[in-house]
Amino acid sequence: MSALIELKNISKSYGDLKALDNVSLEILPGRIVGLVGPNGAGKTTLLRALTGELDYTGEARVLGYEPRSQRAELMLEPGVIHDISVLPSWMKVNELLGFMDGIHPGFNRERAETFLKTTTIPMDKKIKSLSKGMKTQLHLAVTLATETKLLILDEPTHGLDILFRKQLYTSVLEDYFDEEKSLLISTHQIEEVEHILSDVIFINKGKILLYASIEELGERFTQLTIPADQADELRAELKPMSEYGILGRRVFLLENADTQALVKMGDIQTPSVADIFVALMGGEA
Amino acid sequence: MKTLRVLLKREWLEWRRVVIGTILIVTFLNLLMLLSVSRGSAFFHDKLERDGHIKLEDIQINDENVGDVDIRMKGNDIEISIDGDAASKNIDKWMSKITVPIIFGLRIGMMGIFGFVLFLSMFYFSDAIYKEREDNSTLFYRSLPVSDHYLLGSKIAAGLIGVIGLTLFLSIEYLAFTRLAIWIMGEPFNALAALVLSHISYVGMLWDWFSYLIFAAIHMAPLALFLILVGSYVKGRPLLIGLGAPILFAISWAIVFQSIAFLKYIAKFFWGFNQVLIDQWELMKGGLDGEVLVYGNFWGYLFNLDTLISVLVSGLLYYGIWYIYRKNIPAG
Numbered sequence: 001m002s003a004l005i006e007l008k009n010i011s012k013s014y015g016d017l018k019a020l021d022n023v024s025l026e027i028l029p030g031r032i033v034g035l036v037g038p039n040g041a042g043k044t045t046l047l048r049a050l051t052g053e054l055d056y057t058g059e060a061r062v063l064g065y066e067p068r069s070q071r072a073e074l075m076l077e078p079g080v081i082h083d084i085s086v087l088p089s090w091m092k093v094n095e096l097l098g099f100m101d102g103i104h105p106g107f108n109r110e111r112a113e114t115f116l117k118t119t120t121i122p123m124d125k126k127i128k129s130l131s132k133g134m135k136t137q138l139h140l141a142v143t144l145a146t147e148t149k150l151l152i153l154d155e156p157t158h159g160l161d162i163l164f165r166k167q168l169y170t171s172v173l174e175d176y177f178d179e180e181k182s183l184l185i186s187t188h189q190i191e192e193v194e195h196i197l198s199d200v201i202f203i204n205k206g207k208i209l210l211y212a213s214i215e216e217l218g219e220r221f222t223q224l225t226i227p228a229d230q231a232d233e234l235r236a237e238l239k240p241m242s243e244y245g246i247l248g249r250r251v252f253l254l255e256n257a258d259t260q261a262l263v264k265m266g267d268i269q270t271p272s273v274a275d276i277f278v279a280l281m282g283g284e285a
Numbered sequence: 286m287k288t289l290r291v292l293l294k295r296e297w298l299e300w301r302r303v304v305i306g307t308i309l310i311v312t313f314l315n316l317l318m319l320l321s322v323s324r325g326s327a328f329f330h331d332k333l334e335r336d337g338h339i340k341l342e343d344i345q346i347n348d349e350n351v352g353d354v355d356i357r358m359k360g361n362d363i364e365i366s367i368d369g370d371a372a373s374k375n376i377d378k379w380m381s382k383i384t385v386p387i388i389f390g391l392r393i394g395m396m397g398i399f400g401f402v403l404f405l406s407m408f409y410f411s412d413a414i415y416k417e418r419e420d421n422s423t424l425f426y427r428s429l430p431v432s433d434h435y436l437l438g439s440k441i442a443a444g445l446i447g448v449i450g451l452t453l454f455l456s457i458e459y460l461a462f463t464r465l466a467i468w469i470m471g472e473p474f475n476a477l478a479a480l481v482l483s484h485i486s487y488v489g490m491l492w493d494w495f496s497y498l499i500f501a502a503i504h505m506a507p508l509a510l511f512l513i514l515v516g517s518y519v520k521g522r523p524l525l526i527g528l529g530a531p532i533l534f535a536i537s538w539a540i541v542f543q544s545i546a547f548l549k550y551i552a553k554f555f556w557g558f559n560q561v562l563i564d565q566w567e568l569m570k571g572g573l574d575g576e577v578l579v580y581g582n583f584w585g586y587l588f589n590l591d592t593l594i595s596v597l598v599s600g601l602l603y604y605g606i607w608y609i610y611r612k613n614i615p616a617g
Contacts, residue, residue: 071433075429091299
């Protein structure tokens with residue numbers, strides 16, 4: 001199965017600041033990949049490099065195209081939703097649908113209208129008069145109504161309330177995703193997407209810290225809960241990535257630990273992606 | 286082609302209010318002209334009936350000369366004297382004099398319309414990319430399967446089509462209103478003006494006007510593209526910076542180098558399309574002999590060194606716009 005996205009040693013600098021530092025990765029079809037990192041980690045820069053928005057050094061192929069020089073050809077395939085409202089503010093909703101109908105061969109106007117009927121977005125209003133949530137819904141409707149193999153979501157829930165957030169991911173999973181397609185979701189709020197991810201990429205300071213499937217994370221990382229009075233002794237032995245206290249007990253997060261041996265020391269669990277992220281970022285900070 | 290059509294429609298949707306507003310403003314001015322003509326006509330008719338003649342003092346006879354015109358009714362006949370020269374004695378001589386101000390009026394009206402549209406187009410060109418940057422929609426357009434050249438080309442094409450199309454439309458409207466005004470004026474003005482206007486080929490005039498607009502568009506293209514370039518880069522006020530920066534540069538150049546030769550060349554270059562018009566007008570002063578050329582043919586002016594320079598400079602500016610557009614520098 002050929003990769004939808006292939007990056008080799010992608011770098012991007014803004015003056016002295018390295019926004020991307022030798023990033024290499026492959027994303028296969030049928031995956032839901034979370035690109036997770038703190039603010040300023042390089043998530044948006046990476047996504048903009050993938051969509052031909054930025055110059056970079058290194059080799060990149062997205063759906064078989066070189067993003068920068070073949071942007072127009074490439075953009076037949078992926079759908080992109082940015083972290084900010086990017087729809088032309090002067091257009092009316094129905095004008096946007098007409099525009100997309102004329103410009104994108106993969107756009108299905110009926111599908112978009114069907115989706116919009118489930119919302120409260122008025123068709124004859126200008127986009128600038130819509131709320132932030134409505135703008136995101138509208139962009140989602142337009143994107144999901146377009147036949148694409150890859151959907152790139154850059155902080156799609158930024159600034160939205162909890163209802164819109166839930167609705168957005170539900171719509172993406174129900175109306176878009178299948179085994180032929182891939183989703184790349186950038187976020188710094190890992191808790192809201194970790195239950196839907198198949199893979200996760202942690203990025204910080206322009207570097208990929210971790211790229212693994214959720215199953216691999218479960219095999220590689222373990223959470224050990226022990227009585228507080230044993231903490232000093234076990235800390236020296238196990239060298240946890242991170243730890244915290246809860247209800248008089250200590251919780252260690254361990255990497256590549258022998259789970260058979262850990263069972264004898266305390267309670268073991270699979271850590272959440274958020275815990276692993278925090279542990280890794282703690283080491284980076 | 287379909288892509289270009291859709292993108293041009295996008296420009297129309299975005300700017301239609303300006304286009305429709307311009308048409309309404311010019312129509313309103315035309316209606317004002319009709320109203321004043323109607324009032325003036327009633328006044329002159331009353332005066333003619335009461336005094337037996339109308340004397341119009343200090344009338345602009347042609348570009349240089351001002352004279353008195355006296356219109357006298359003799360039964361059903363009209364006698365018109367210009368500076369005491371009775372036209373009835375030499376109708377051809379009189380006609381050659383009266384032709385000039387009428388054609389002058391047509392030219393001034395149409396040039397005024399062109400100037401107005403040109404002024405408005407400055408706002409369009411400076412905002413063409415700036416507005417996209419302001420609402421971040423460049424990211425949206427560039428997430429579509431459309432090349433940057435289509436996106437930029439459609440904006441430039443829309444501007445040129447808009448300037449030429451709107452000027453032509455408003456010129457035709459102005460000519461129609463002029464005819465209507467003459468009709469409203471009633472006799473004897475109606476018959477007199479008809480004598481002049483019957484010598485004008487309207488189709489020929491509009492064709493000449495169209496060729497002039499093409500010529501002017503090519504000469505103005507560097508300025509239009511410069512404004513787009515400024516709008517694709519600056520943080521705010523693209524028109525102010527687009528027009529102000531070259532003026533400041535010109536003043537600085539003159540101070541530093543103590544020479545305005547370079548500035549004169551630039552001014553001459555942009556004045557070139559105007560000078561062509563003036564040159565043509567000079568040729569038209571001959572008087573009435575057969576069909577009157579209101580503007581003259583401009584196609585011959587298209588193929589010269591200035592046009593080549595315009596095209597080359599426009600090409601360089603386009604490359605600059607494309608280069609900066611791909612960087613999508615945020616506005617504001």
